[in-house]
Amino acid sequence: MMKEKILIVEDEPKLAQLLNDYLEQELYECHTIADGLDVVDWVKAEQPNLILLDLMLPGKDGMSICREIRQFSSLPIIMTTAKVEEIDRLLGLELGADDYICKPYSPREVVARVKAVMRRYKSSPEDEAQQGDVLIDESSYQVSVFGQTLELTPVEFRLFHYLYRHAGQVFSRDQLMDKLYNDGRVVTDRTVDSHIKNLRRKLAAVTEQELIHSVYGVGYRFENI
Missing domain, CATH: 1.10.10.10 (Winged helix-like DNA-binding domain superfamily/Winged helix DNA-binding domain)
Incomplete structure (x- = not known):
């Protein structure tokens, strides 16, 4: 059976690796990107099943990336952020994010959110x-x-x-x-x-x-x- 592919967009190497390890334990196939400028082209080429998208990134921020992706795809996007102001949460959801998780967070919480969002996208x-x-x-x-x-x-x-x-x-x-x-x-x-x-x-x-x-x-x- 083909593994579901998750893109982790996170510029903190240790955190990106931690998320990668936890998600791979749940049999997801993971890929990590640290620079926001590399995300959209990779998504178009690889078509992941879900994106974990950090808000603050070098090159291009998560809001801009989410906006661009929503112009050509409705794939699930979960935004992660250390900025807890309500306006940031609202803007992320209005741009088309499916969920948000505030840092610091438990990797187990991220896995649970990923599973919940993925379930909503599976058809019968x-x-x-x-x-x-x-x-x-x-x-x-x-x-x-x-x-x-x-x-x-x-x-x-x-x-x-x-x-x-x-x-x-x-x-x-x-x-x-x-x-x-x-x-x-x-x-x-x-x-x-x-x-x-x-x-x-x-x-x-x-x-x-x-x-x-x-x-x-x-x-x-x-x-x-």
């Missing part, structure tokens, strides 16, 4: 739901519209799935925040608006329709395709 046929021109696969977090796959982050997928299942209903930002995050994470209205904006753009590219409508003073409503 019974989790697929076909409704008209929309195909939703809950295990792989994939949505196809008119036969075209949308490159959605996990948060965008949950947002689309919830709105689509409740088409025609209006939801406030607070209600949507409760559905997007289930780990007690602190998020703001701006975070929801950012995800809505990205989701609208991706839907418009394949449908040429405005499917998510703003309801002034209330929130958002999804109209069926």
